[in-house]
Amino acid sequence: xxxxxxxxxxxxxxxxxxxxxxxxxxxxxxxxxxxxxxxxxxxxxxxxxxxxxxxxxxxxxxxxxxxxxxxxxxxxxxxxxxxxxxxxxxxxxxxxxxxxxxxxxxxxxxxxxxxxxxxxxxxxxxxxxxxxxxxxxxxxxxxxxxxxxxxxxxxxxxxxxxxxxxxxxxxxxxxxxxxxxxxxxxxxxxxxxxxxxxxxxxxxxxxxxxxxxxxxxxxxxxxxxxxxxxxxxxxxxxxxxxxxxxxxxxxxxxxxxxxxxxxxxxxxxxxxxxxxxxxxxxxxxxxxxxxxxxxxxxxxxxxxxxxxxxxxxxxxxxxxxxxxxxxxxxxxxxxxxxxxxxxxxxxxxxxxxxxxxxxxxxxxxxxxxxxxxxxxxxxxxxxxxxxxxxxxxxxxxxxxxxxxxxxxxxxxxxxxxxxxxxxxxxxxxxxxxxxxxxxxxxxxxxxxxxxxxxxxxxxxx
Numbered sequence: 001x002x003x004x005x006x007x008x009x010x011x012x013x014x015x016x017x018x019x020x021x022x023x024x025x026x027x028x029x030x031x032x033x034x035x036x037x038x039x040x041x042x043x044x045x046x047x048x049x050x051x052x053x054x055x056x057x058x059x060x061x062x063x064x065x066x067x068x069x070x071x072x073x074x075x076x077x078x079x080x081x082x083x084x085x086x087x088x089x090x091x092x093x094x095x096x097x098x099x100x101x102x103x104x105x106x107x108x109x110x111x112x113x114x115x116x117x118x119x120x121x122x123x124x125x126x127x128x129x130x131x132x133x134x135x136x137x138x139x140x141x142x143x144x145x146x147x148x149x150x151x152x153x154x155x156x157x158x159x160x161x162x163x164x165x166x167x168x169x170x171x172x173x174x175x176x177x178x179x180x181x182x183x184x185x186x187x188x189x190x191x192x193x194x195x196x197x198x199x200x201x202x203x204x205x206x207x208x209x210x211x212x213x214x215x216x217x218x219x220x221x222x223x224x225x226x227x228x229x230x231x232x233x234x235x236x237x238x239x240x241x242x243x244x245x246x247x248x249x250x251x252x253x254x255x256x257x258x259x260x261x262x263x264x265x266x267x268x269x270x271x272x273x274x275x276x277x278x279x280x281x282x283x284x285x286x287x288x289x290x291x292x293x294x295x296x297x298x299x300x301x302x303x304x305x306x307x308x309x310x311x312x313x314x315x316x317x318x319x320x321x322x323x324x325x326x327x328x329x330x331x332x333x334x335x336x337x338x339x340x341x342x343x344x345x346x347x348x349x350x351x352x353x354x355x356x357x358x359x360x361x362x363x364x365x366x367x368x369x370x371x372x373x374x375x376x377x378x379x380x381x382x383x384x385x386x387x388x389x390x391x392x393x394x395x396x397x398x399x400x401x402x403x404x405x406x407x408x409x410x411x412x413x414x415x416x417x418x419x420x421x422x423x424x425x426x427x428x429x430x431x432x433x434x435x436x437x438x439x440x441x442x443x444x445x446x447x448x449x450x451x452x453x454x455x456x457x458x459x460x461x
Contacts, residue, residue, distance in 0.1 A: 071102070080106050097127045105136060113144050131160045135167050147174050158187075165194035169201050172208065181211035199229060206238060218242060233262035237269065249276055267293070271303060278310040283319050291326050301327075301338040308345050312352075321349050340370035344379060351383050359383060371399075374406030381413060390421050408438055415447075424455050 067086070074083045087095065087103040095103065100123040107116035120137040124130060138153035151174040157167050172187030188205035195201060202225050209218035219242055226235045240255035253276040256269060270289055277286035290307060304327055311320040324345055331339055347362035363380040366373055377400035384393035394417055400410035411434045418427035428451040435444045 080110060084110075097123050097130060100126075101130075101133060101136075104133075108136065108140055108143075113140060116140055129160055131157050131162050134160065135162060135164065138167070138170070142170065142174075147178060150174060151178060163194060165191045165198065165201065168194065169198075169204060172201075172204050176204070176208055176211070181208045184208040185212065185214075199225065199232075210238075210242065215242060215246060231262060233259040233264045236262065237264060240269075240272075244272075249280060252276060253280060253282075274307065275310065278307065278314070281314075283311070283316060287319065287323055287326070290323060301334060301341050305341060305345070312348070317349060317352055320345070324349070336369045337373070340366045340373045340376065343369065344373065344376045347376075347383075348379060356387070372403055374400055374403035374410075377403065378406050378409050378413060381410075381417075385417060385420060390417060393417055408434070408441075411437070419451075424451050424458070427451055428455065 071083050071086060074080075074086070083106050084103065087099065087106075100119055104116050104119035104123065107113075107119060117137070117140055120133050120140065123133045124137070127133070134153040134157040138150045138157065141147070141150035141153065151171065154167050154171040154174065157164075158171060162168075168187045169191035172184040172191060175187060176184035185205065185208045188201055188208055191201040192198070192205055202221060206218055206221055206225070209215075209221065219239075222235065222239055222242065226232075226239065229235060236255045236259035240252045240259065243249070243252035243255060253273065256273040256276065259269065260273065270293060274286045274289040277283070277289065286307070290303075293303070304323070307323060308320050311317070311323065324342070327342055331342065334342065343362045343366035347359050347366060350356075350359035350362055363376060363383070366376040367380070370376070377396050381393040381396040381400065384390075384396065394414065397410045397414045397417065400406050400413070403410070411430065415427045415430040415434065418424070418430060428448060431444055431448050431451065435441060435448070438444075
């Protein structure tokens with residue numbers, strides 16, 4: 001009579017690392033791309049021959065008991081190759097499904113993946129409902145980067161009644177990455193129910209809920225996670241991401257501040273925090289963050305330009321000037337093109353304050369450092385038009401037309417210049433040239449019609 005076995009075989013405990021990573025990232029609210037498999041030493045428990053045999057379990061035959069004890073001693077001594085040598089003395093048909101499972105697991109632990117796969121498949125041919133074989137084979141396919149096959153076997157193991165939290169969690173991860181958020185929620189919930197102390201499953205569930213745009217449920221889960229692990233910076237980053245999604249900028253700001261206080265050092269998060277402070281009027285804190293970045297040489301000129309736009313749009317010219325003074329000490333570390341952008345910002349401040357000579361000097365320096373600085377050419381031309389220095393402005397606009405990034409602005413700027421000079425026919429000719437080059441600018445047709453009417457009126461007069 002066949003009897004129930006307590007034989008557990010060698011048990012590699014696969015640990016998924018990073019299965020549900022931070023939501024706060026460049027590509028979106030969730031990132032679940034990292035996965036690592038870790039193996040423990042083989043363990044082996046001898047069977048007790050009592051109880052009924054179940055199709056979802058594998059048991060060794062009574063005549064294998066002596067051999068099983070010997071194999072256990074070898075495994076305890078870490079002699080896995082010797083275990084294989086003993087098992088390979090037999091044809092697979094001579095081994096019980098339990099012994100086949102042990103052989104497959106030892107192959108797996110030695111990274112002999114092809115032999116391990118073939119042995120697991122052989123065991124499943126004899127016992128298609130063997131839960132452990134489906135679970136382990138799923139792990140093997142995960143280790144060999146075959147996620148579709150791994151998902152199939154994890155799903156089969158769950159369907160056959162597996163209550164292993166790891167299997168439910170990995171099924172959730174694979175469903176999330178292969179089929180989207182909705183297919184992952186239930187599996188992550190089951191894993192969390194089986195192992196409520198394991199934050200990995202809550203993080204996976206949080207990622208799935210967020211991607212499914214079930215924000216209220218995600219926020220409720222996140223609050224519970226933060227209450228249990230308030231020192232985890234990644235949770236505060238997740239809360240900031242959810243707050244940004246719902247345009248709750250003050251909560252996002254407070255959450256980011258907490259994450260940084262707890263040790264987050266990601267430059268992108270500090271940049272977002274500075275922008276939030278600017279948007280909410282906390283200019284001193286924004287400047288402080290910028291200063292910290294400059295001291296660490298973390299902020300590049302593109303960030304400076306972005307903050308400059310924020311401040312000047314808010315008419316905070318003094319703050320913008322204060323920010324540029326922080327940059328001044330870092331000029332030697334900037335490239336010539338970056339220094340050109342710096343002097344352009346200085347020129348804009350001087351021009352706004354009506355200091356003509358310093359503005360002209362700064363414009364000149366910006367173009368000396370980078371003659372193709374299209375923004376500097378356009379901005380200085382506008383400044384010269386205000387000074388009614390039309391000829392100089394025209395020359396700068398013509399230069400700017402050769403810079404692809406600002407060509408459209410330069411062409412339109414020259415048309416506007418001719419209007420200022422009341423040279424309407426030249427302006428009309430320029431607008432026709434703009435429309436020919438950029439036919440999508442349909443509003444130009446209205447401007448052309450207006451100029452044509454002005455010219456007709458002048459001629460009739």
